[in-house]
Every structure is written in C-alpha cells, then in structure tokens.
Amino acid sequence: xxxxxxxxxxxxxxxxxxxxxxxxxxxxxxxxxxxxxxxxxxxxxxxxxxxxxxxxxxxxxxxxxxxxxxxxxxxxxxxxxxxxxxxxxxxxxxxxxxxxxxxxxxxxxxxxxxxxxxxxxxxxxxxxxxxxxxxxxxxxxxxxxxxxxxxxxxxxxxxxxxxxxxxxxxxxxxxxxxxxxxxxxxxxxxxxxxxxxxxxxxxxxxxxxxxxxxxxxxxxxxxxxxxxxxxxxxxxxxxxxxxxxxxxxxxxxxxxxxxxxxxxxxxxxxxxxxxxxxxxxxxxxxxxxxxxxxxxxxxxxxxxxxxxxxxxxxxxxxxxxxxxxxxxxxxxxxxxxxxxxxxxxxxxxxxxxxxxxxxxxxxxxxxxxxxxxxxxxxxxxxxxxxxxxxxxxxxxxxxxxxxxxxxxxxxxxxxxxxxxxxxxxxxxxxxxxxxxxxxxxxxxxxxxxxxxxxxxxxxxxxxx
Amino acid sequence: xxxxxxxxxxxxxxxxxxxxxxxxxxxxxxxxxxxxxxxxxxxxxxxxxxxxxxxxxxxxxxxxxxxxxxxxxxxxxxxxxxxxxxxxxxxxxxxxxxxxxxxxxxxxxxxxxxxxxxxxxxxxxxxxxxxxxxxxxxxxxxxx
Numbered sequence: 001x002x003x004x005x006x007x008x009x010x011x012x013x014x015x016x017x018x019x020x021x022x023x024x025x026x027x028x029x030x031x032x033x034x035x036x037x038x039x040x041x042x043x044x045x046x047x048x049x050x051x052x053x054x055x056x057x058x059x060x061x062x063x064x065x066x067x068x069x070x071x072x073x074x075x076x077x078x079x080x081x082x083x084x085x086x087x088x089x090x091x092x093x094x095x096x097x098x099x100x101x102x103x104x105x106x107x108x109x110x111x112x113x114x115x116x117x118x119x120x121x122x123x124x125x126x127x128x129x130x131x132x133x134x135x136x137x138x139x140x141x142x143x144x145x146x147x148x149x150x151x152x153x154x155x156x157x158x159x160x161x162x163x164x165x166x167x168x169x170x171x172x173x174x175x176x177x178x179x180x181x182x183x184x185x186x187x188x189x190x191x192x193x194x195x196x197x198x199x200x201x202x203x204x205x206x207x208x209x210x211x212x213x214x215x216x217x218x219x220x221x222x223x224x225x226x227x228x229x230x231x232x233x234x235x236x237x238x239x240x241x242x243x244x245x246x247x248x249x250x251x252x253x254x255x256x257x258x259x260x261x262x263x264x265x266x267x268x269x270x271x272x273x274x275x276x277x278x279x280x281x282x283x284x285x286x287x288x289x290x291x292x293x294x295x296x297x298x299x300x301x302x303x304x305x306x307x308x309x310x311x312x313x314x315x316x317x318x319x320x321x322x323x324x325x326x327x328x329x330x331x332x333x334x335x336x337x338x339x340x341x342x343x344x345x346x347x348x349x350x351x352x353x354x355x356x357x358x359x360x361x362x363x364x365x366x367x368x369x370x371x372x373x374x375x376x377x378x379x380x381x382x383x384x385x386x387x388x389x390x391x392x393x394x395x396x397x398x399x400x401x402x403x404x405x406x407x408x409x410x411x412x413x414x415x416x417x418x419x420x421x422x423x424x425x426x427x428x429x430x431x432x433x434x435x436x437x438x439x440x441x442x443x444x445x446x447x448x449x450x451x452x453x454x455x456x457x458x459x460x461x462x463x464x
Numbered sequence: 465x466x467x468x469x470x471x472x473x474x475x476x477x478x479x480x481x482x483x484x485x486x487x488x489x490x491x492x493x494x495x496x497x498x499x500x501x502x503x504x505x506x507x508x509x510x511x512x513x514x515x516x517x518x519x520x521x522x523x524x525x526x527x528x529x530x531x532x533x534x535x536x537x538x539x540x541x542x543x544x545x546x547x548x549x550x551x552x553x554x555x556x557x558x559x560x561x562x563x564x565x566x567x568x569x570x571x572x573x574x575x576x577x578x579x580x581x582x583x584x585x586x587x588x589x590x591x592x593x594x595x596x597x598x599x600x601x602x603x604x605x606x607x608x
Contacts, residue, residue, distance in 0.1 A: 016539035020531065028537075033538070033572070035573040036570065037468055037567075037570060037572035037608045038567045038568065038569060038570055038571060038572075041566075041573065042565070042566065042575055042576075043565040045527075045528075045575050046527065046528050046536070046538045046572070047524045047526075047527025047528045047536065047538075048524075048527070050527050050528075050532035050538075051524065051527060051535055088501060110522065110523060110524040110527075111522045111577075114522040119522060123522075124534040125522060125524075126522055126523070126524050126525075126526065126527045127521065128527075128528065128534065128535055131524060131527070133586050138562060160476075162471075184521075185519055186509050186513070186514040187504060187506055187509060187595065188504070188517065188531075188532075188593075189500060189503070189505070189597060190500070190541065190595055192534065193493075193496070199605025228471060231467075231471055232470070232474045233477050234478065235471065235474035236474045236478075238478055239474065239477045239481045239482070240481075242478070242481060242485060242486075243481040243482070243485050243602070245483045245607075246482075246486055246488075246489045246491075247485055247488060247489055250492075252534075253496075254600065254602070255502050255532060255533055255599045255600055255602035255603075256532045256533075256534070256597075256599065257495055257500070257504045257505075257532070257597040257598060257599055258496055259495070259499045259500075260499070260501070260600050262492075262496075264493065265492065283543055293568060303478075314604065329601075330604060332533040332602065332603075333530040333533030333534060333535070333537065333541065333578040334537065335537060336539070336571070338537055347468070362485070379524075404528065407602065408570070408607050408608075409604045409607070410604075413608070414604075414605045414607045415607065416607050417539070417540035417541065417574070417607060417608060418540065418541070421572075453553065459498060464545065
C-alpha cells in the first residue's frame with residue numbers, strides 16, 4: 001500500500017463479503033422453494049427471498065466497486081485520496097441504508113414497507129432489481145455523488161492514467177443511468193423501455209468499463225507488462241463493449257410492445273456482444289504469459305484469469321445462446337434467462353470484485369505483497385469450488401430451461417406453467433446441490449482470510 | 465495489437481464509437497417513442513389501470529411472476545393471464561381472492577393479500593390492459 005488513504009477500501013471489502021454471504025444464503029432458500037414450494041411460507045415468500053438475493057448482490061458489488069476505486073485511484077493518481085473522512089462517512093451511510101432496507105424486506109410485508117416509506121409521494125418501488133424504497137434510492141444517489149466527487153477530485157489533482165479515466169467514466173455512467181430508476185410511468189411499455197436503461201446499460205455497458213479498468217489495474221500490477229500495452233487493449237475492449245452493447249439493448253425490446261425493427265437491431269448487435277469478452281480473455285492470458293515479474297500473489301492472478309474466462313462464458317456465450325430474436329421467442333423469461341444471469345454476474349462482476357479484494361486485501365492487512373502460501377492455497381480452493389459449482393448451476397438451469405421452453409412453448413401440446421415446473425424438478429434439485437457446494441466454497445474463501453494469517457508471506461518463484 | 469495501431473487510435477475508436485452508437489440509440493428511441501401509440505394500448509390507461517399498476521408494484525408481484533416475459537420465473541406469466549383465464553376479470557379476481565392464508569402444503573402458493581374489491585378490480589383491469597399491448601405475437605401460445 002503506497003498511500004495511507006487507500007486503507008478506506010478495507011471496510012468496503014469486508015461489507016461486500018458479508019453481504020455476499022447473505023446473498024448466497026437467500027439464494028439457497030429460493031432454490032429450496034423451487035422444489036419445496038411452501039418452505040418458509042408465508043414468513044419468507046419467494047419474492048422476499050429474491051429481493052434479498054438480488055439486492056444484496058447489487059449492493060455488495062457496489063461496495064466492491066467503491067472499495068476498488070478507493071484502493072486503486074490514489075495509487076494510479078499517485079496522490080492521497082481527496083477526502084478519506086467522506087469515504088468513511090459514506091461507508092456507514094451506505095451500510096445502514098442497506099441494512100435497514102433488507103430488514104424492511106424481511107420484517108414487514110412489502111406493501112407495508114411501501115406505506116412506511118411514503119412510496120405514494122414518489123412511487124419507484126416494485127420493479128425488478130429496483131425494489132428499494134424511494135428513500136433508499138435517494139440515499140444511493142447521495143452516496144454515489146459523494147463518492148464520485150471524492151474520486152473525481154483525486155483523479156483531477158493527480159496523475160491522469162487511462163485506468164483512472166475509464167473507471168471514472170464507468171462510475172459516472174453508473175450514477176447517471178441510475179436516475180432512470182426514478183422514472184416510473186403508468187404506461188407499462190415506456191416503463192419497461194427505460195427500466196432497461198438502468199439494468200442493461202449498467203451490466204452490459206458502463207459496468208464493463210469498471211470491470212475493464214479494475215482488471216487492467218490488477219494486470220499491470222501482477223504482470224509488470226508495460227502500461228501502454230495494457231491501456232491500448234483496455235481502450236479496444238471497452239470500445240467494442242459500447243459499440244455492441246448500447247444498441248444491443250434492443251435484445252430486450254423484442255416482446256414488450258416496442259416496434260418490430262428492434263428484433264433486427266437487437267439480434268445483430270447483441271450477436272456481436274461476445275467479441276469484447278473474447279478479447280478480454282485473450283488479453284488476460286496474453287498479459288500473464290508475457291509477464292515481466294512473478295508476483296507472489298498467485299491467487300489474485302488466478303482470479304484475474306478466471307474472471308476473463310467466466311465473463312466470456314457467462315455473458316458472452318450464454319448471452320448469445322438466447323439473444324437472437326427467433327430463439328428468444330421461445331426462451332424469453334425462462335430458466336435459460338436465469339442460467340445466463342447467474343454465470344454472467346458471477347463471471348463478470350463477482351469475480352472482478354474478488355480479484356481486486358484478492359490483490360489488495362493482503363496489503364490492506366499489512367502484508368508487503370501477498371498472503372502466506374497456506375492462505376493462498378485455501379483461497380484457490382475456494383476459487384475452484386465456487387467457479388465449478390457455478391458452472392454446474394448454469395448447466396442445470398440450462399437443462400431446466402430447454403425442457404421448460406419445449407414443454408410449455410414448442411411442443412404440439414403446450415402444457416401449463418406449473419405442470420411443466422413439476423416435470424423439471426430434478427434439475428432444480430441438482431441446482432440446489434450445486435448451490436450447497438458454492439456455499440462450501442464461500443466458507444473456504446472466508447476461512448482463507450484467517451488460516452495462515454500468521455505464516456510468513458509467500459515469495460515469488462525464481463525463474464531461470 | 466502492435467506496430468502501427470497506436471493507443472491514441474484505440475482511444476479515438478472508443479470515444480468515437482461510444483458517441484456514435486449512443487446517438488444512434490437516441491435516434492432509435494425517438495422513433496420508438498413516435499411509433500409506440502399504435503402498439504402500447506395507451507388509450508386503455510384509465511385511472512383504474514394506473515391504480516392497478518401501483519398495486520402490482522407495491523406488492524412486488526414481479527418478484528414471483530413475469531409480465532411480458534420480464535420478472536421472476538417462479539410463477540406463471542401474467543401478460544396474457546387475462547386471455548388464459550377466458551377473457552374474464554372475474555376469474556382473475558376470484559383466483560387472487562381465494563389464495564389460502566397458510567399456503568398449500570408442499571406446493572408453491574401465492575400469498576393472501578387481503579385486497580379490497582376495488583383493488584382487485586384495479587389489478588384485473590391492469591392485467592387486461594397489459595394483455596392488449598401489441599407484443600409482436602409473444603408468448604408463442606396461451607400457456608405463456
């Protein structure tokens with residue numbers, strides 16, 4: 001750690017991991033409800049578990065992005081953070097807001113939460129992923145603005161690197177696009193049209209800039225490859241991301257009342273969306289192969305390569321699988337969508353946050369560069385347990401989705417939704433089993449922070 | 465990625481590409497906005513339908529169901545439930561009203577929301593309005 005103020009990243013990373021645990025526990029609850037319909041009913045209905053699962057994910061990724069920014073921006077800018085106190089204050093504001101919101105989901109019926117938080121004054125609740133009470137959303141905007149101000153001022157006063165610039169662009173885009181969460185027209189088609197400006201333009205747009213910037217930072221640090229080379233790749237990758245991803249929004253405009261021409265725009269451009277992810281995989285491996293130093297943090301290198309591969313598989317391949325309009329006609333809103341969502345979020349965003357945590361946390365905890373061998377081995381075990389189980393979760397959901405689409409939509413005698421669900425229960429059981437393995441991986445991951453923490457630091461291998 | 469292809473060329477492709485395709489997206493959005501009145505059934509949006517949408521939102525129905533294919537995949541698609549229930553608002557209202565408080569042993573069940581008749585009617589009106597949006601022929605059949 002080169003600058004003292006980088007230390008503000010630490011609580012952000014810890015909060016991220018705590019919420020990650022909550023996300024996975026509620027994921028397992030939902031998975032069980034898929035096969036055991038009245039599990040925890042009516043205390044925790046499926047929709048409540050789902051809100052906790054998805055919102056915890058979004059919030060912990062945001063904690064991760066903010067922690068990543070507080071860690072890497074000062075180092076890139078070669079200056080202390082503009083206002084460390086503001087970063088510490090905003091941490092608590094965000095944590096309390098997130099905690100109260102989750103408590104609200106769990107303790108009172110959603111309609112009561114809407115009343116308590118005066119949703120009538122400015123209705124924004126009850127849309128997928130944006131279920132937070134309006135007051136929470138306003139809190140998110142305040143935290144985001146304070147964060148952007150802090151990061152922006154730091155970038156301004158220091159060295160302006162491409163990594164910092166791209167990160168700042170991504171974060172600013174994240175904040176601006178979130179404002180569409182406040183636009184909830186009565187017209188359902190318009191509502192859905194602009195809802196995607198938050199959801200799609202986040203995960204298939206500006207978040208990829210954040211992903212690219214964090215990955216570039218870690219690759220520069222662990223490989224020692226010339227910054228110029230990495231920055232050029234970064235520009236090309238994010239150029240392809242936005243060139244394909246912006247119009248690629250059209251793949252959500254096939255069946256929601258929008259004009260038919262979106263079937264062409266959406267199919268053509270989103271068919272190209274795997275390209276930047278493929279480039280990212282090639283680039284990550286290339287940089288690691290051309291490394292000019294052997295960094296002692298092997299776990300961080302593994303996460304960096306892993307995120308590139310899994311983002312390509314989850315977002316690229318599994319996205320392409322159902323993005324062409326004639327195919328999407330049968331798979332829209334099925335378990336295929338769930339399969340893609342799981343692997344894409346894990347590969348692109350969970351893993352990039354775990355990459356930066358893996359790289360930064362040893363320094364934040366007083367190491368020179370890396371954890372001991374013992375903790376790294378454990379961390380790498382958790383990498384494989386979580387990653388392989390996520391591959392299986394995705395495969396089982398894909399199996400469920402193919403059967404669902406066939407029985408309910410393709411077959412000559414289409415069957416009702418619930419009748420189909422009963423026939424694909426086996427896949428849901430298998431998915432739940434894979435989910436348990438994921439949880440074990442997560443426990444191992446957390447253990448890796450404690451096991452071997454007193455051992456000597458790992459040293460780089462000497463190559464001949 | 466070497467030789468004549470420089471970092472500033474890469475940067476220009478990024479900025480140029482991002483701006484160009486964003487503007488194209490805005491242009492398509494304008495055209496969509498112009499075309500929507502013929503497809504989005506806006507004439508049917510009465511205050512009752514708007515109330516129904518609010519009830520839909522304030523009970524997080526999207527947390528279990530899909531609506532025009534978007535939402536959660538735990539419970540049936542509702543964009544066409546009006547037609548699936550025989551073009552009957554009454555059938556929709558009766559279904560919601562009759563959900564058992566304690567669920568159905570071993571099975572998925574919709575919660576009992578204790579809606580008033582006015583709220584039930586508004587929800588049903590909202591679902592009827594949704595079913596009359598022109599969705600380019602989706603879903604493929606009545607099962608959603």
